[in-house]
Amino acid sequence: MTEMKDSILAVRGLKVDFSTPDGTVEAVKGIDLDVRSGETLAVVGESGSGKSQTMMGIMGLLAKNGTVTGSARYRGQELVGLAPKALNKVRGSKITMIFQEPMTSLDPLYTIGRQIAEPIVHHRGGSFKEARGRVLELLELVGIPEPGRRIDSYPHELSGGQRQRVMIAMALANEPDILIADEPTTALDVTIQAQILDLLKSLQRRFGMAIVLITHDLGIVKYFADRVAVMRRGEVVEQGMTADIFERPKGDYTRMLLEAEPSGRKASPPDNAPIILEGRNVAVDYTIPGGLFRGASAAFRAVDGVNLRLRQGQT
Numbered sequence: 653m654t655e656m657k658d659s660i661l662a663v664r665g666l667k668v669d670f671s672t673p674d675g676t677v678e679a680v681k682g683i684d685l686d687v688r689s690g691e692t693l694a695v696v697g698e699s700g701s702g703k704s705q706t707m708m709g710i711m712g713l714l715a716k717n718g719t720v721t722g723s724a725r726y727r728g729q730e731l732v733g734l735a736p737k738a739l740n741k742v743r744g745s746k747i748t749m750i751f752q753e754p755m756t757s758l759d760p761l762y763t764i765g766r767q768i769a770e771p772i773v774h775h776r777g778g779s780f781k782e783a784r785g786r787v788l789e790l791l792e793l794v795g796i797p798e799p800g801r802r803i804d805s806y807p808h809e810l811s812g813g814q815r816q817r818v819m820i821a822m823a824l825a826n827e828p829d830i831l832i833a834d835e836p837t838t839a840l841d842v843t844i845q846a847q848i849l850d851l852l853k854s855l856q857r858r859f860g861m862a863i864v865l866i867t868h869d870l871g872i873v874k875y876f877a878d879r880v881a882v883m884r885r886g887e888v889v890e891q892g893m894t895a896d897i898f899e900r901p902k903g904d905y906t907r908m909l910l911e912a913e914p915s916g917r918k919a920s921p922p923d924n925a926p927i928i929l930e931g932r933n934v935a936v937d938y939t940i941p942g943g944l945f946r947g948a949s950a951a952f953r954a955v956d957g958v959n960l961r962l963r964q965g966q967t
Contacts, residue, residue: 666722694877752835765803
């Protein structure tokens with residue numbers, strides 16, 4: 653496979669192996685991929701297909717029993733086998749990554765402001781105090797409400813969607829060329845999923861960065877991706893433009909994935925079905941305790957006047 657025009661990341665013959673007590677497991681079996689400037693490439697496949705391990709191998713983030721061979725060239729610079737010090741100049745600056753569960757990536761002992769500032773201080777120098785203004789800009793950019801207050805919050809004080817926004821802010825801190833998003837919305841409910849995807853699209857347009865989206869959700873792929881690479885059992889079995897993959901899939905496995913997507917609609921219950929649950933004007937308030945650094949206590953309304961009616965047989 654020759655390198656694509658405008659390719660900023662060219663992967664050739666990439667292999668990822670893991671040593672186990674039962675022998676060597678071949679997670680990725682010599683794949684080729686290209687990422688072009690400003691595009692969204694979706695890497696899709698079922699669990700265990702090797703899509704996440706491909707990107708972890710490129711980023712030098714494999715577990716201790718993992719090894720990566722082959723080639724991954726970022727703007728001509730070979731990343732496979734690169735010394736950690738040199739790799740760190742690319743990782744977290746030019747190529748960044750966000751994961752599906754931010755609570756496992758965020759340190760519970762540090763404020764989100766401190767954690768967003770970390771890559772800024774590491775790659776650009778200066779102090780955490782000097783980085784604070786940039787952190788506030790990033791929090792506002794990703795849609796965190798009241799950034800001046802939230803900058804000193806800890807991860808457990810944020811919702812799941814807000815924590816994912818914090819991870820995006822951290823990944824964007826140094827305006828990367830490539831953002832790798834590994835199942836970034838799996839742990840979120842559907843309305844928040846849409847918000848996060850819209851946010852990523854708007855930030856991509858603003859910064860001109862490429863996005864590699866790792867997912868098993870073909871609905872997201874159709875909405876979000878320019879090109880698609882389909883993986884199965886450690887191999888890329890099909891690649892192409894998104895429209896071509898969905899309208900004219902060539903491989904049996906790709907057709908099977910597309911046909912596995914649910915279709916149709918559930919029948920509604922009859923209008924006279926008995927009501928089994930009803931709530932009217934439901935409100936839930938929380939008191940946020942004050943303290944030495946927080947000032948006086950405040951009230952937070954989490955649920956504001958919700959009406960709900962559920963009939964037997966209704967979802």
